[in-house]
Amino acid sequence: MEFDSSPVFLNSEKITRYIDGRWDSLISCLETSFVLYSSDDGQVIQPVRENVTVRDYNGLLFSMPVCSSPHEALATKIITVYNDNHLRGLPRIQGVILLFSAVDGVLKAILEAPVITAKRTAGATAVATKYLASENPKILAILGAGVQARSHFEVLTHLYNFEEVRIWNIHQNNGEKLVKELNDKGFHCVCCSNVEEAVRDADIIVTATFSKTPILKAVWVKPGAHINVIGASNPTSQELDPELMRSAVVYTDSREAACVESGDIIISEVEVYAEIGEVILGKKEAFRDKTTVFKSLGMAVQDLVSAKLVYDAYTSDLQK
Numbered sequence: 006m007e008f009d010s011s012p013v014f015l016n017s018e019k020i021t022r023y024i025d026g027r028w029d030s031l032i033s034c035l036e037t038s039f040v041l042y043s044s045d046d047g048q049v050i051q052p053v054r055e056n057v058t059v060r061d062y063n064g065l066l067f068s069m070p071v072c073s074s075p076h077e078a079l080a081t082k083i084i085t086v087y088n089d090n091h092l093r094g095l096p097r098i099q100g101v102i103l104l105f106s107a108v109d110g111v112l113k114a115i116l117e118a119p120v121i122t123a124k125r126t127a128g129a130t131a132v133a134t135k136y137l138a139s140e141n142p143k144i145l146a147i148l149g150a151g152v153q154a155r156s157h158f159e160v161l162t163h164l165y166n167f168e169e170v171r172i173w174n175i176h177q178n179n180g181e182k183l184v185k186e187l188n189d190k191g192f193h194c195v196c197c198s199n200v201e202e203a204v205r206d207a208d209i210i211v212t213a214t215f216s217k218t219p220i221l222k223a224v225w226v227k228p229g230a231h232i233n234v235i236g237a238s239n240p241t242s243q244e245l246d247p248e249l250m251r252s253a254v255v256y257t258d259s260r261e262a263a264c265v266e267s268g269d270i271i272i273s274e275v276e277v278y279a280e281i282g283e284v285i286l287g288k289k290e291a292f293r294d295k296t297t298v299f300k301s302l303g304m305a306v307q308d309l310v311s312a313k314l315v316y317d318a319y320t321s322d323l324q325k
């Protein structure tokens with residue numbers, strides 16, 4: 006019997022075709038992935054990711070392997086994160102996700118990583134926000150105007166009807182560009198000239214920047230707000246003022262990763278109260294009335310479930 010071992014290659018355009026407009030399915034897969042990761046039954050095996058520093062070019066190479074038994078799948082995301090790439094007119098995050106069958110080890114697909122990374126990170130935030138934010142949030146503030154800012158805007162406006170969406174960016178022209186792009190699509194957002202103005206009275210805040218030092222201060226944040234911290238994914242970077250970290254109840258995706266990768270957690274010396282998976286499982290409380298922080302690091306299992314969602318949609322399309 007002939008065996009066609011060629012994996013399919015799904016580029017960003019194809020991935021967009023199979024993932025766009027599917028927030029609810031993606032959020033549901035991601036919710037399951039949080040539960041599988043935080044259950045102690047070994048259904049998901051996900052070591053802390055490896056990274057290699059490219060000192061001369063301010064770059065990093067990440068390798069993120071995972072096995073999920075319920076999905077009968079293995080995946081590894083391999084990405085580079087080059088902080089200065091905007092100066093080269095290139096995306097800061099590039100790479101691929103390799104998706105294998107866990108049954109026989111066959112490589113099924115190679116998927117370009119940026120679209121899935123953007124969508125799954127925002128989808129994961131959506132899960133955390135659903136559990137931790139106050140009911141009926143009215144004001145959303147997004148700090149940053151890049152890839153993650155866009156995908157977070159998309160998913161959070163899919164989930165909630167905000168009265169106001171505010172965007173702040175370090176380079177105001179890029180913030181204005183994003184606001185114009187969204188408003189041209191029929192949304193109503195405003196660009197703020199400073200962080201304090203953007204987050205005043207906000208119910209939900211997203212920080213999605215490449216800042217190395219805190220951009221968000223405790224005194225600016227409304228008590229009871231929910232903050233999704235997406236950037237600062239290394240032990241020496243911070244997006245939040247340590248005082249804000251210490252005044253909030255801190256949740257994360259992976260406690261094991263947070264303790265070695267998150268500058269916001271390590272430098273402020275806060276205790277992680279819970280993984281989001283533990284909240285979904287009912288093992289830990291969701292303190293909606295308190296100021297909450299979801300420190301997102303990003304997990305390989307999120308890439309696996311999202312890549313599988315895309316791959317399954319692609320293969321079922323082929324069979325039509």
Ligand SMILES: NC(=O)C1=CN([C@@H]2O[C@H](COP(=O)(O)OP(=O)(O)OC[C@H]3O[C@@H](n4cnc5c(N)ncnc54)[C@H](O)[C@@H]3O)[C@@H](O)[C@H]2O)C=CC1
Nearest residue numbers: 126149150151152153175213214215216236237301302303
């Ligand atoms: N938690 C997770 O799963 C993931 C986290 N990330 C992180 O999210 C952050 C944003 O990533 P992308 O949107 O893909 O990048 P991007 O390059 O598309 O956007 C970065 C944004 O940060 C702003 N920025 C850069 N330096 C800054 C500074 N010093 N202070 C304030 N703002 C600054 C830029 O103006 C831009 O708006 C990065 O820190 C990245 O590592 C990215 C992917 C997944």
Ligand SMILES: O=C([O-])C1=[NH+]CCC1
Nearest residue numbers: 086122238302303304
């Ligand atoms: O999970 C992920 O893909 C990443 N987290 C930080 C940079 C990229």
